[in-house]
Amino acid sequence: MQQGKLLGFIGVVSTLLQGGWVRRVKGRSEHRDRGLVATGMVACALGLLCVALCCTTPSAPGASPPLLLWAGALGFAVASATVVNCLNSIVSLVCSRADTGSRLGDFRSSGQIGRALGPVFACSVYWLLGPSTCYFFGAAALAAVSAAFVAIVPATPVVGASPKKSQ
Template sequence: MEYTLTFLTHDKFNFSNMQQGRLLGFIGITSTLLQGGYVRRVKGRAAGRGDKSLVAQGMVGCTLGLLSIALCCLSADKIGDGNPSWWLWAGAVGFAVASATVVNCLNSMVSLVGASQAPGDTGRRLGDFRSAGQIGRALGPVFACSVYWLSGAAVCYLVGAVAVSVITLVFVVAIPATTVVASPVKRAAALSSLGRLNKAN
């Protein structure tokens, strides 16, 4: 959905390249500050158990960001003055929260799930997860841009907000938060067993 931001700001508000850069830079810098100042501390205190909470926070932030951008579009259509409302920047903050939390913490969850039972399987799980993510990153812009140009900016971001809210609900209800890191003793024993199995094969 973020891929369409440059279309929006150009079509609705006639942003120059510099203004586009400021908006995208604001998202990037805010995301960096959140990741270094907030996410790092929460993950450190929770020792692997706060990942699900952080992912859920990021998804909610993304939903609110998309809803804010939709409201910005509706406000621009109603007023028609060509100036972005503060909803645009609120949406940018929501995108920054999602960028700082979701992908990083999902990677952590995937790597920790089942680590004590099958430590040698982590690479395959992460590979499968990242491959699925790349498919989403390839198809997402195509879908978002199609909705944007066929149905308009407000509909595009409203559809995005509804979709992410549904995904958030499914994630919170269906995905367990059991990302417990194996103790060093258990991890060493599991790796030793795996090594003996590999030698036997």
């Protein structure tokens, strides 16, 4: 029942954020999609860190999940609301019209490979080194990926916006 509550919380918060916040923020500035993706990635890294910290403090069997676990779930909900749909938008904006479908297909295929291999790797780390090590490693890796994303991926221009005039 506790797992259902946490998963329900993630789903409801993610839905509210995507429909209420992301929908309104996208397209407001030149950095819209990149900023939302970076926000989601950092939120997910913080969520993993919260879960890792939660793993280091034992709780009584049957006790309600600690606040850190709920904070981690909130980080996962923010990531769920922002990352994938904004990454799809970035990929489609940086492609030419002729190869948009091919690039999006390649991008989605890469994501599927990650979703297939990631759990195998994470489960191996979890069972070999323990849950706190696994989640700490995930948080550190995601923080590094977030920093690389911000450093490498250019801001996407607002579609339909007039270019800035130099004065």
